[in-house]
Amino acid sequence: MTPQRGRGERYELVVADDPEVCWVVTIAPDKLDARRGHGRADLTITGSAADLALLVYGRGAELSALGQSGAVRLEGDVALAERFAQIFPRP
Numbered sequence: 001m002t003p004q005r006g007r008g009e010r011y012e013l014v015v016a017d018d019p020e021v022c023w024v025v026t027i028a029p030d031k032l033d034a035r036r037g038h039g040r041a042d043l044t045i046t047g048s049a050a051d052l053a054l055l056v057y058g059r060g061a062e063l064s065a066l067g068q069s070g071a072v073r074l075e076g077d078v079a080l081a082e083r084f085a086q087i088f089p090r091p
Contacts, residue, residue, distance in 0.1 A: 008028050008029070043076040
């Protein structure tokens with residue numbers, strides 16, 4: 001994570017081939033909270049476990065590119081895909 005501060009945005013990360021495996025990540029100005037399970041989110045990101053792991057670790061393609069290619073499905077406020085990339089940048 002970068003020094004970039006969150007604004008309270010919520011991301012739900014869902015494993016495509018097992019939708020019960022999911023997390024809600026809330027990025028607040030002073031902390032990051034990740035909870036297992038479904039919950040309210042501003043942007044839901046559904047993809048393979050490998051794509052989600054690469055995304056969170058800042059490896060692989062940018063989130064918006066993954067969404068455009070169909071590698072992940074984005075539902076909700078798609079503008080937050082860019083925000084995710086700012087907070088979890090690629091090396």
